[in-house]
Amino acid sequence: MIRPIIQPDPLSFHPPGSFRNLTTIYMKLILTAIFALSLSMGKAQDTPGSARTSLHDTIPATDREQAEYPGGKTAWNKFLGKNLHYPDDAVNNVIQGDIVVQFQVNDQGDVSDVHAISGPTRGGLRQEAVRIISISGKWEPAIKNGVKVNSVNKRTISFKILVG
Numbered sequence: 001m002i003r004p005i006i007q008p009d010p011l012s013f014h015p016p017g018s019f020r021n022l023t024t025i026y027m028k029l030i031l032t033a034i035f036a037l038s039l040s041m042g043k044a045q046d047t048p049g050s051a052r053t054s055l056h057d058t059i060p061a062t063d064r065e066q067a068e069y070p071g072g073k074t075a076w077n078k079f080l081g082k083n084l085h086y087p088d089d090a091v092n093n094v095i096q097g098d099i100v101v102q103f104q105v106n107d108q109g110d111v112s113d114v115h116a117i118s119g120p121t122r123g124g125l126r127q128e129a130v131r132i133i134s135i136s137g138k139w140e141p142a143i144k145n146g147v148k149v150n151s152v153n154k155r156t157i158s159f160k161i162l163v164g
Contacts, residue, residue, distance in 0.1 A: 063143045063144055063145065063146065064140070064142055064143045065142060065144075065151075066142050066151050066153050067105035067109070067139040067140060067141050067142050067151050067153050068139060068140045069136065069139055069140070070137075070138065070139065070140055079136065080132065083132060083135065084128070084132050084157075085128060086128075086159060086161075087123055087124030087125060087127070087128050088124075089122075089123045089124050090120075090122075090123030090124055090125050090159065090161075091161065093122070093123055094161055094163065095120055095122055095123030095125065095159075096120070096125075096159050096160050096161050097119050097120040097125065097158075097159060098118075098119055098156050098157070098158045098159075099116050099118070099119035099120070099125050099126055099128075099129035099156070099157045099158075099159065100116065100117050100118045100119060100154055100155070100156050101114060101115070101116050101117070101129045101130060101133050101154065101155050101156075101157065102114075102115060102116075102117045102152060102153070102154050103115070103133050103152075103153055103154075103155075104150060104151070104152055104153070105139045105141055105142065105150070105151050105153055106141065106150045107141050107147075107148040107149055107150055108138075108141065108148075109138035109139045109140060109141050110138060111133060111134065111136060111137075111138075111139060114130050114133045114134045115130060116129055116130055117154075120159075125159050128157075128159075129157040132157070133155065
């Protein structure tokens with residue numbers, strides 16, 4: 001049995017009380033809560049050919065080492081709540097785990113080269129994690145020495161099913 005963590009979404013397209021309805025609602029809500037807690041920020045990396053900072057250089061307070069979602073964590077969690085889905089195959093087969101997604105954000109904030117680098121390969125979890133980053137729109141690019149730069153970013157998306 002899947003236990004809810006927060007109240008179900010009242011806007012559902014499945015008949016009230018149906019297993020599919022409850023599973024979809026609970027997984028969406030659980031994922032949102034878990035993802036908010038498990039956000040892991042990967043360190044931005046320079047793209048080939050760009051200047052590198054030595055360990056002794058200081059980074060101005062206005063610099064941002066990695067790209068950020070516009071509006072910060074609150075906006076990111078809201079986006080996830082509306083768009084992240086726990087794949088049916090993973091729910092039906094109780095597949096769960098952490099998916100690490102790596103992607104590039106250019107100096108204009110465009111996301112590209114999105115791919116899962118670790119996590120379960122079954123159940124569609126990797127595909128869903130890649131999909132969610134791919135549709136996330138423009139990001140605020142990393143800033144180095146006051147200049148927007150390309151960066152490589154990593155995010156961890158945790159998929160967990162509470163069975164009891």
